Amino acid sequence: MANRAIFLDLNGTLVLPLKQQSLGELTLIPGADAAVRRLLAAGFFCPVVTVQARIEKGLFTEAEFRGWFAGFFAACGLEVKGPYVCLHRYNHPCPCKKPRTLLYEQAAADLSLDLKRSYTIGDSPSNVEAARRFGGMGCLVRTGWAADDKVVEQAQPCAAFIGDTLGQAAEWILHREASNSTIAFRSGRVST
Numbered sequence: 001m002a003n004r005a006i007f008l009d010l011n012g013t014l015v016l017p018l019k020q021q022s023l024g025e026l027t028l029i030p031g032a033d034a035a036v037r038r039l040l041a042a043g044f045f046c047p048v049v050t051v052q053a054r055i056e057k058g059l060f061t062e063a064e065f066r067g068w069f070a071g072f073f074a075a076c077g078l079e080v081k082g083p084y085v086c087l088h089r090y091n092h093p094c095p096c097k098k099p100r101t102l103l104y105e106q107a108a109a110d111l112s113l114d115l116k117r118s119y120t121i122g123d124s125p126s127n128v129e130a131a132r133r134f135g136g137m138g139c140l141v142r143t144g145w146a147a148d149d150k151v152v153e154q155a156q157p158c159a160a161f162i163g164d165t166l167g168q169a170a171e172w173i174l175h176r177e178a179s180n181s182t183i184a185f186r187s188g189r190v191s192t
């Protein structure tokens with residue numbers, strides 16, 4: 001279990017708009033590709049963990065989503081892993097919905113990850129809460145839902161870092177890794 005991951009959220013973190021009606025509308029957030037490239041170059045896996053409630057609503061199928069994902073990130077030249085997808089509605093009590101940790105555990109099994117030495121980056125509280133639950137560190141970025149101060153407030157107790165962009169989160173992680181390289185990885189958060 002020597003590998004480490006930066007788990008990336010999709011909508012609002014890597015792509016916009018948040019309330020898309022079709023997959024074709026989604027575009028990469030400027031700078032996200034450069035940030036992911038830096039994380040990959042530092043030796044992290046970047047699995048994408050995403051809730052796609054529009055699948056159960058019937059706006060597109062799981063196969064269409066997976067096809068879009070593969071094509072989109074191949075075109076960007078980014079070797080992200082996954083996608084690890086919850087395809088249930090938002091109120092469905094499934095074990096795969098963030099902040100529940102099933103999808104992170106699946107990625108950990110697939111990629112031999114040490115979750116306690118891994119991170120999440122996302123634009124909503126569920127992403128940083130998931131990191132707290134699996135023992136890693138969560139970074140909140142304000143590119144999507146967390147553009148709203150109320151969302152930032154909700155996420156704050158679980159967030160190890162809050163920044164404006166994926167680039168800032170990547171910078172924080174890499175700086176932290178460089179300064180922590182000689183000491184044990186440990187969480188700086190208050191436990192709840």
Ligand SMILES: [Zn+2]
Pocket residue numbers: 085086087088094095096097
């Ligand atoms: Zn689910």
